[in-house]
Every structure is written in C-alpha cells, then in structure tokens.
Amino acid sequence: MSIIRFRNYSVYTKDRKILDNINLEIFENNVNTVLGPSGSGKSTLVRSINRLIEITPGLKYDGEIYFKDKSIFEYQPEEIRRQIGLVFQQPNPFNFSIFENVAFGPRIHWKLKENELEEIVKNSLIEAALYEEVKDNLKKSALSLSGGQQQRLCIARALALKPLVIMMDEPTSSLDPIAMNKIEDLIIKLKEKYTIILITHDVRQAARISDFIAFIYNGRIIEHSKAEEILEKPKNEITEKFLTDRLG
Amino acid sequence: MNIRVIKDFSFKLLGYFLILFIIAILVAITGSIIINGLHSITLKMLIENGDTTSGGIFNAIVGTWMLVGVGILFSVPIGIFSAIFIVEYGWKRYNSIVRVFTDVLTSTPSIVLGLFGYLFLVIQLGFGYSLLAGGITLGIMMLPYILRVTEISLTEVPTNIKEAAISLGAKKMDLIFRIMLPYAKNGIITSTILAISIGAGETAQLLYTAGWNNGIPNSLIKSQVAYLTYVVWAGINQPSNYSHQLAFASGLILIITVFSLIFISKYIKR
Amino acid sequence: MPHKLDKIFYFLTFLISIIPIFLVVMLFSFLLYYSIPSIKYNGLKFFTSYYWYPGQVYLPPVNINGILVPYGSSFGILLFLYGTLITSLIALIIAFPISIVVSLAVNLYVNEKFKKLIISLIELFAAIPSVLYGLWGIVYLEPLLSNFIEPAMNKYLGFMPFFSGNIYSGAGILASSIILCLMILPIMTSVINGSILNFSTSIKEGAIALGATRYEMARLIILRGIKIQIFGAAMLGLGRALGETMAVLMVSGSVFNIMPSNIYSPINTMAAALASLLDSAFMDSTGMNLYALSELGLTLMLITLAASLIGRFIVGLGIIRGFTRGEEI
Ligand SMILES: Nc1ncnc2c1ncn2[C@@H]1O[C@H](COP(=O)(O)OP(=O)(O)O)[C@@H](O)[C@H]1O
Numbered sequence: 001m002s003i004i005r006f007r008n009y010s011v012y013t014k015d016r017k018i019l020d021n022i023n024l025e026i027f028e029n030n031v032n033t034v035l036g037p038s039g040s041g042k043s044t045l046v047r048s049i050n051r052l053i054e055i056t057p058g059l060k061y062d063g064e065i066y067f068k069d070k071s072i073f074e075y076q077p078e079e080i081r082r083q084i085g086l087v088f089q090q091p092n093p094f095n096f097s098i099f100e101n102v103a104f105g106p107r108i109h110w111k112l113k114e115n116e117l118e119e120i121v122k123n124s125l126i127e128a129a130l131y132e133e134v135k136d137n138l139k140k141s142a143l144s145l146s147g148g149q150q151q152r153l154c155i156a157r158a159l160a161l162k163p164l165v166i167m168m169d170e171p172t173s174s175l176d177p178i179a180m181n182k183i184e185d186l187i188i189k190l191k192e193k194y195t196i197i198l199i200t201h202d203v204r205q206a207a208r209i210s211d212f213i214a215f216i217y218n219g220r221i222i223e224h225s226k227a228e229e230i231l232e233k234p235k236n237e238i239t240e241k242f243l244t245d246r247l248g
Numbered sequence: 249m250n251i252r253v254i255k256d257f258s259f260k261l262l263g264y265f266l267i268l269f270i271i272a273i274l275v276a277i278t279g280s281i282i283i284n285g286l287h288s289i290t291l292k293m294l295i296e297n298g299d300t301t302s303g304g305i306f307n308a309i310v311g312t313w314m315l316v317g318v319g320i321l322f323s324v325p326i327g328i329f330s331a332i333f334i335v336e337y338g339w340k341r342y343n344s345i346v347r348v349f350t351d352v353l354t355s356t357p358s359i360v361l362g363l364f365g366y367l368f369l370v371i372q373l374g375f376g377y378s379l380l381a382g383g384i385t386l387g388i389m390m391l392p393y394i395l396r397v398t399e400i401s402l403t404e405v406p407t408n409i410k411e412a413a414i415s416l417g418a419k420k421m422d423l424i425f426r427i428m429l430p431y432a433k434n435g436i437i438t439s440t441i442l443a444i445s446i447g448a449g450e451t452a453q454l455l456y457t458a459g460w461n462n463g464i465p466n467s468l469i470k471s472q473v474a475y476l477t478y479v480v481w482a483g484i485n486q487p488s489n490y491s492h493q494l495a496f497a498s499g500l501i502l503i504i505t506v507f508s509l510i511f512i513s514k515y516i517k518r
Numbered sequence: 519m520p521h522k523l524d525k526i527f528y529f530l531t532f533l534i535s536i537i538p539i540f541l542v543v544m545l546f547s548f549l550l551y552y553s554i555p556s557i558k559y560n561g562l563k564f565f566t567s568y569y570w571y572p573g574q575v576y577l578p579p580v581n582i583n584g585i586l587v588p589y590g591s592s593f594g595i596l597l598f599l600y601g602t603l604i605t606s607l608i609a610l611i612i613a614f615p616i617s618i619v620v621s622l623a624v625n626l627y628v629n630e631k632f633k634k635l636i637i638s639l640i641e642l643f644a645a646i647p648s649v650l651y652g653l654w655g656i657v658y659l660e661p662l663l664s665n666f667i668e669p670a671m672n673k674y675l676g677f678m679p680f681f682s683g684n685i686y687s688g689a690g691i692l693a694s695s696i697i698l699c700l701m702i703l704p705i706m707t708s709v710i711n712g713s714i715l716n717f718s719t720s721i722k723e724g725a726i727a728l729g730a731t732r733y734e735m736a737r738l739i740i741l742r743g744i745k746i747q748i749f750g751a752a753m754l755g756l757g758r759a760l761g762e763t764m765a766v767l768m769v770s771g772s773v774f775n776i777m778p779s780n781i782y783s784p785i786n787t788m789a790a791a792l793a794s795l796l797d798s799a800f801m802d803s804t805g806m807n808l809y810a811l812s813e814l815g816l817t818l819m820l821i822t823l824a825a826s827l828i829g830r831f832i833v834g835l836g837i838i839r840g841f842t843r844g845e846e847i
C-alpha cells in the first residue's frame with residue numbers, strides 16, 4: 001500500500017530545476033530509501049513532503065503530492081508536519097532539557113495533563129531506544145548528550161507526535177559507526193509501526209536496511225524498485241555506475 | 249638602526265602613551281567621583297528625602313528607579329514586538345524604513361527629546377511633570393536600542409533550530425514564543441540591563457518632563473518626580489558645602505549603579 | 519495566513535512596529551508646529567543675530583507687526599550655533615588622531631587579552647552619565663585649566679589670535695571641547711577598532727610576509743580602505759558632540775549675548791541654551807519664547823541628524839547612544 005504519492009512534482013529555482021517531474025510511491029510500513037549523490041535533490045524531496053519548500057524563499061513548485069490519497073496542500077501544513085516527522089542530517093535538539101525537547105510537539109498540538117505528557121515523553125524515548133540512557137537525567141540539557149544520543153532524541157521528538165511517517169535525511173552521516181549502527185537497528189524496529197523514508201548517499205547503508213530504493217540523480221528519479229532488484233540488477237547505466245563506484 | 253625601525257618604535261611609544269593617558273583620565277574621573285562620593289555619603293542621606301540643599305536623596309533614588317521602570321515598561325514590549333515583526337514578517341523595504349526612523353530617534357539629542365516630551369506628553373496629553381511623562385521620554389530613548397538588539401538576537405536564532413520547530417508542526421506563534429524568544433532571551437535581557445544603565449544616567453530628557461519632588465510621587469501623572477542626576481546638577485551649582493556633598497553622593501550611587509549593570513550584562517552574555 | 523490568532527498577532531506586531539515611525543513623525547510635527555510662529559516672526563534674523571533675550575515677561579506684551587511678543591525680547595541663536603560648532607569641532611580635532619592611533623596601536627602592538635581589556639575600558643567612558651562629566655569638569659578640570667593649562671597656552675600659543683587675551687574662570691570653549699572629546703572618544707575608537715578588525719588579518723599576514731614593520735602595516739591598513747570608516751566614525755562622534763547637553767551646560771560658562779573672544783572664553787551651545795532657557799520660557803504668556811526655543815531645538819535636531827545619519831550610513835553599525843557596541847553589532 002502506498003501512503004505517499006508524487007505526481008509530476010517539480011521544484012524550481014529562478015534558473016533551474018531542482019526536482020524534475022517526480023513520480024514516486026512511498027510504501028507503508030517499509031523502509032523507503034531515496035539514494036543518490038549529494039546535490040541530487042534528496043533533501044528537497046523530503047522537505048517537499050512536509051511542506052518546508054513552500055516557506056523556503058526563492059523556490060517554486062508544481063505538481064502534486066498525495067498523503068493518504070489527499071493532496072498535502074489540502075491539509076493544514078501543521079497537520080501534515082505532525083503526521084509526517086522529519087529528522088535532519090545534523091542533530092538539532094533545542095537548547096532545552098531532554099524532557100522539554102520531546103514534550104515540545106505534544107505541547108503545541110494537544111492540551112495535555114502533565115502526567116499524560118510524561119507518559120508520551122517516556123514512551124517516545126523508549127521507542128527511540130534512548131530511555132535507558134537518559135531516564136535519570138530528563139531535566140538535563142539536551143545539548144549535553146552525545147551526537148548519536150542527540151539524533152535519537154530528535155527521533156523521539158518526532159515520535160512523540162504519533163506520526164504515520166518518519167522521514168530521516170541522512171540521519172547518520174554526522175555520526176560515528178557505533179552510533180550509526182544503533183540508529184540503523186532502530187530504523188528496522190520502527191518500520192513495524194511507522195512508514196520510514198530514509199535519505200542516504202551511502203549505498204552500503206541502503207543495502208543494509210532498505211525495503212525499497214529510489215535512485216535519484218540530478219533531480220530525477222532514475223529507477224525505483226525493491227532493494228534487492230536495484231542493487232543486484234540495476235536497469236539504468238547511471239544507477240549501475242553509481243553503485244559500482246560506491247561499492248568498489 | 250634604520251629610519252623604518254625608529255618610526256615604528258616612535259609610533260608604538262605614542263600609542264602606548266595615549267592608551268595609558270586615556271585610561272588615566274578614566275580612572276581620574278571615576279576615581280574622583282567615587283572618592284568624593286565616599287567622603288560625602290552618609291547613611292542618613294540614603295534614607296531621608298531631600299531637596300538638593302538639605303536632607304537626603306532617598307526620594308531621588310526611588311524616583312530614578314521609578315522613571316527607569318516606566319521607561320523599560322514602555323520600551324521593552326514595543327521594542328520586542330517591533331523586532332518580531334521586522335524579523336518574522338517584515339519585508340525589506342519596510343524594515344529599512346523602520347531602521348531609518350529608529351536611527352533618527354537614536355541620533356536625536358536628549359534635550360530635544362526632552363522638549364518633545366514636554367510639548368507632547370506634558371502639555372498636549374496633559375500628563376504634567378510626572379512619572380509617565382519622564383518615564384516615557386526615557387523610554388523613547390531606550391526603544392531603538394532594545395529594538396535593534398532584540399532584532400539581532402532574533403536573527404541569530406539558527407535556521408536549523410527554527411526548521412526543527414516548524415517540522416514538528418509549530419505555528420508561527422509557537423515558533424516565536426517557544427523558540428525564538430527563549431533563544432534570544434540573553435540578548436534581550438542584556439539590552440534591557442544596558443538600557444536601564446543608560447536611562448539611570450540621563451538628565452536632559454527629564455528636566456522638563458519629570459520636574460522635581462521633595463518626596464515620592466503619589467500618582468503616575470501630574471505628580472513630579474525626583475531623580476539622582478538632577479541632584480548632581482543642581483547640587484554642584486549651589487554654594488553650600490552640603491549641596492556639593494549631596495551631588496557627590498548621588499554621583500557615587502549613579503556610577504556604582506551604571507558600572508554594576510554593565511558588569512552584570514557582560515556576565516550574562518557569557 | 520490560515521490561523522486567526524496568527525493573523526491578529528501579525529497585525530498587532532505590525533501596529534507596534536509603526537510606533538518608532540509614529541514617534542519620529544510626532545517629534546518633527548511638534549517641533550515644526552511650535553516653531554512656525556517663531557519662523558514667521560524672527561525670519562532669517564534668528565540665525566544672524568547673536569542676541570537672545572526672553573523679554574520682560576512680567577510687563578504687558580508688545581505688538582510687533584501684528585504679533586504679540588514680550589517687551590524687549592530678541593531671539594538670535596548665532597552665539598549658540600557658533601558655540602555648538604566650535605566646541606564640537608575642537609573636540610573632534612583632538613579626538614580624531616587619538617582614536618586612530620589608539621585603535622591602531624591596540625591592534626598592532628597589544629596582545630589579545632590586554633586589547634579586550636583596553637577596548638572595554640575605553641567603552642566604559644561612554645557609560646559614564648553626562649552629569650558626572652560635568653561634575654568632574656566643574657570640580658577638577660576648570661581649576662586645572664584656569665590655573666595652569668590656560669596660562670601656559672596663553673604664554674606659548676598666544677602669538678595666534680584665538681589663543682591670546684583674557685583667561686576666565688576655566689569654564690568655556692576649551693573646557694567644553696575637552697569634555698566633549700572624552701565623550702566621543704569611545705564611540706570613535708570603537709568604530710575604528712571594529713573596522714580594523716574586519717580586515718586586519720589578511721593585511722597583517724601579507725604585510726609581515728613582505729617584511730613590513732608594524733608602523734608600515736598601520737599606514738597600509740589606513741590606506742587600504744578604512745579611510746571611509748574613519749570618516750564615518752568622525753561623523754558619529756560629531757553627531758554626539760553636537761547634541762550633548764548636560765556636560766556642556768555645566769562647563770561652558772553659559773554666557774549670553776557676548777561672543778567669545780578666544781578659546782578660554784565662556785560660551786553657550788544650542789543644547790545647553792535650550793536646557794537653561796526652557797523654564798523661563800514657560801513664563802511668557804505670548805508663547806514666543808517657547809516657539810523660539812522649539813525652532814532652536816528643530817535646528818539642533820537637523821544639524822545633529824545630518825552628522826549622525828551620514829556617520830551611520832557609512833559605518834553601517836548599530837551604534838547606540840550611551841554605550842557603544844562596535845564589536846558586537
Ligand atoms: N533554497 C534553495 N535555493 C536554491 N537552490 C537550492 C535550494 N535548496 C537546494 N538547492 C539546490 O538544489 C540542489 C539539490 O539540493 P538538495 O536537495 O539539498 O540535495 P541533496 O540533499 O541530495 O544533497 C542543490 O544543487 C542545491 O544547491
């Protein structure tokens with residue numbers, strides 16, 4: 001089942017196309033990887049889904065993106081962003097306590113009693129596999145955490161909004177290998193409950209955890225299929241070249 | 249030794265001399281006020297009301313803080329909300345217009361602001377010499393400062409933090425009140441403290457807006473206010489020794505207040 | 519803007535952001551409105567006469583060309599205008615080289631730690647309230663000037679007309695200029711220091727590679743393009759000096775109707791005159807004193823604005839009255 005669909009969707013600057021006529025399906029409860037070299041438009045793709053593009057100065061778009069068969073532009077932007085979480089490349093926790101970071105989303109969307117809020121924060125931290133490490137220090141500043149912990153905190157922060165989709169834009173590219181492993185394990189676990197969109201330029205990472213891979217190049221989706229198919233028998237020579245270059 | 253080295257050495261010497269000279273003058277000015285102040289001040293002065301020739305300066309100390317307080321209450325909210333508009337909504341053209349006008353306010357001589365305060369607040373709005381007239385006139389002077397510093401602090405909130413909040417579904421007002429203002433908090437507090445220190449040392453705006461009161465004002469309007477800088481000015485211009493003592497005592501309190509506020513603000517900025 | 523609350527907030531903040539504009543418009547309107555009777559009555563004589571006399575406000579007003587004014591009154595600001603310009607210019611002439619040499623020396627010869635300390639100390643100058651400069655001026659500077667410095671200047675510089683002749687109580691042009699100089703030094707040093715910082719590293723490396731001495735580097739830095747910032751700094755300093763009120767009021771000697779004969783003479787400035795004349799103006803039932811002072815205020819405002827806005831435009835910094843923050847803004 002596809003939960004998000006792109007239909008002839010493009011993004012332009014004044015003088016060029018950043019995304020060129022994208023048609024793409026995102027499948028529910030799978031890890032949907034968008035793989036491509038840097039500068040190919042991956043971030044723009046996910047930023048389009050949660051409608052950050054329309055508030056970015058200098059960018060224009062046309063075409064459609066459907067979420068649950070309704071155009072994302074028919075939702076309130078805040079509602080789309082609640083249901084589709086985004087985790088950025090650089091961990092970007094707020095300069096608040098760990099608790100307040102996770103509580104931020106629920107606080108602005110729902111009127112909650114303090115104990116309900118605590119429940120949500122706790123569950124989100126558990127889901128993001130961070131709770132055991134921070135349960136005694138929820139009042140401590142989020143900035144005191146390590147990079148990997150900060151990234152899991154950002155995942156917890158998104159999970160606290162009970163989203164359907166979690167998008168992660170190169171979530172491990174600023175982390176060390178151990179922290180990366182933890183996040184990859186987490187992603188595999190999370191796909192049981194959530195739809196995952198993973199952005200990466202790392203072919204090995206794509207191979208380890210993807211169910212589907214879309215290869216993007218110069219703003220175009222070159223090919224899109226099951227992970228094994230695209231990795232073993234790429235149909236397009238650009239894809240093939242990219243894969244062989246990266247895998248050596 | 250060639251001529252180049254000699255020139256370099258002389259320039260260095262001149263530079264060091266001027267630096268030391270300037271610092272010496274600074275020390276002389278502050279030192280003389282502090283020492284004279286310490287010789288003049290008595291506990292009685294601090295707790296008694298006075299009229300710049302007799303009594304104490306309690307009314308002037310209280311009046312100064314009241315005036316500064318009204319100035320802050322006027323300038324801080326206006327400054328913060330204007331800065332929010334400029335940073336979050338304003339278009340380029342409008343922002344630069346506001347900028348020019350606040351620059352005009354900053355560049356206006358304090359006595360001209362005082363005259364305006366007199367014509368507009370004292371006469372036109374009928375406040376009379378009062379807390380409200382004096383305080384708002386001070387506030388008008390503080391406003392561009394608060395606005396500018398807040399604007400800069402808000403602009404400096406990192407984009408990735410703003411995007412994090414937006415991607416969690418924060419509406420504009422959530423973004424402003426829960427993210428931007430907390431992040432800009434230190435800048436706003438520092439600028440407020442510095443504005444207090446500037447306001448506490450002002451005189452010319454207050455001469456014809458605050459007046460003088462031998463006691464504590466009992467109303468926001470039409471009740472005159474005493475303030476410390478007036479005691480300095482009026483006291484030193486009177487012949488009696490005691491007036492001079494009151495002037496120096498007020499000077500001491502002013503300089504301690506102003507310098508401590510500056511140190512506090514530097515500390516907060518860390 | 520889909521949310522109602524957001525919309526309300528937008529308009530609220532928009533309205534508030536108009537307040538600074540509104541205040542400036544009101545400021546000009548009030549000054550202009552109150553100036554008009556004086557502009558009509560005094561005409562050009564306002565600027566060409568140095569005789570200012572509020573008139574006999576307790577006698578019945580007289581009718582001159584259909585306008586009621588206090589008996590014997592005269593409104594000419596030439597003395598004040600001259601005082602404002604001469605004290606500010608002398609202050610600038612002293613402060614200009616000092617601030618340049620100090621900021622260059624601090625950047626070229628002093629290590630990083632002391633440099634910060636020195637700059638903060640100099641900026642502390644800007645935080646000292648005006649009246650305290652005046653207080654210090656009355657108690658220390660005036661006696662120093664009249665007992666030692668002015669006699670010496672008279673003796674050694676007396677061959678020049680402006681430096682010869684009578685010495686007075688110490689209050690006057692020289693005292694005002696010195697105080698103003700101290701008050702504008704921090705803003706000028708701070709701005710010049712900022713612009714040196716902005717590009718000294720690249721120059722420094724290049725110059726040292728070429729084997730230049732630090733003095734040569736200093737000249738290079740100035741030649742290479744902070745000239746314009748130095749000019750801006752001077753304008754900002756001038757703007758402050760022109761509008762300074764209390765300190766000058768206290769050490770100027772507050773003279774009326776006597777043009778100064780030399781640098782030791784008592785003087786009056788526009789700002790100081792405005793401060794000292796306003797309360798007697800309220801006695802004038804015809805209002806002409808207030809109108810004339812409003813015109814004086816308007817004139818002062820326009821002159822000050824010209825200097826400050828040119829300075830601000832050039833420097834592009836948010837330098838704020840009372841405390842310079844050149845390094846931060
Ligand atoms: N706001 C923008 N304005 C102009 N160009 C942009 C903007 N955002 C991204 N781009 C350009 O679009 C291209 C794709 O960017 P991005 O989506 O960040 O790629 P990726 O995430 O794959 O590295 C890049 O060449 C980038 O320079």
Ligand SMILES: [Mg+2]
Pocket residue numbers: 042043044169
């Ligand atoms: Mg990217």
